[in-house]
Amino acid sequence: MPIRLRFALHGTRHNRxxxxxxxxxxxxxxxxxxxxxxxxxxYIAKGQPQKTIEWSVDRIRYWLSVGAIPSKSVVKLLEMGNILKPGSQYHPKATGPPSEPISTTPKAPAAAADKVASA
Known part of the structure; x- marks a missing residue:
């Protein structure tokens, strides 16, 4: 079974x-x-200017090196913490315009089907 790096949810309803x-x-x-x-x-605690995370960078890098796959939300967090570089291999592939222009000429099998239909 593949290992994933993901979040487990703990805590009470309004204090996750x-x-x-x-x-x-x-x-x-x-x-x-x-x-x-x-x-x-x-959640930001009183007296703290920002959210905090406590993690073991060495262990995260170990799991990534042995083939663990991080979830999308974990990838975002690891990028903000500079553990992963932006655009790493774990990012979902961006869908963009096709690399080759679409051909508008009919293909040979379609032309053969037209000849059969007209006969």
């Missing part, structure tokens, strides 16, 4: 805390993880 965990992909959201890598509290 996210744990960054390495866990098997098929496990439920709050299952026992293989390893807890960090804690992200999205």
């Amino acid at each position: 805390v996210f744990h960054l965990v390495a866990i098997e992909q098929a496990q439920r959201r709050d299952a026992k993880p293989t390893e807890t890598l960090g804690i992200y509290n999205r």
